[in-house]
Amino acid sequence: MSALAQDVLSRLPLADAVLTTWRWVADEPFVNALFDEHRGRCYTKELSFSTLVEMIRDVLAGVATSAHERFNKARDDGDIRVHNSAPYQKLGRLPIPVSVAFLAGCTQRLRQVLPDPPAEILPPCLDRFTVVTLDGKTIKNVAKRLKATREVQG
Numbered sequence: 001m002s003a004l005a006q007d008v009l010s011r012l013p014l015a016d017a018v019l020t021t022w023r024w025v026a027d028e029p030f031v032n033a034l035f036d037e038h039r040g041r042c043y044t045k046e047l048s049f050s051t052l053v054e055m056i057r058d059v060l061a062g063v064a065t066s067a068h069e070r071f072n073k074a075r076d077d078g079d080i081r082v083h084n085s086a087p088y089q090k091l092g093r094l095p096i097p098v099s100v101a102f103l104a105g106c107t108q109r110l111r112q113v114l115p116d117p118p119a120e121i122l123p124p125c126l127d128r129f130t131v132v133t134l135d136g137k138t139i140k141n142v143a144k145r146l147k148a149t150r151e152v153q154g
Helices: 003-011 013-025 028-038 049-061 067-077 085-093 096-111
Strands: none
Touching: 013 096, 028 049, 028 096, 049 067, 049 085, 067 085
């Protein structure tokens, strides 16, 4: 890690905490075990799933400006010995069960370090309801109106 990155991380404990947590949540043995369990007919020849996850993480964390740049750097550094198209092909052939297991497994591990939510999230009069967290950007084709008025046009 460069001196500048060390200096920035020393002043940004939240960034350090996020990266440290990520290293634990998606560490190499865990990610490779997930891949082996759910890979179906896929295989690892030169490029491991954990290496691919690590390179994508670097792009998302801002270490590289694009996946293409990160793949080229990994190849130039000798971290991977595959053609530039190999990571894209591996991503394209990745079975859905691997993606689902990766998300579920990492979420389960992350929940181990998150504090339990306080018991008094809802007032007592709403005890019969269940709190559900949703990403509003992923809910498609839902009218932005109260449920009782969704069927009414205008």
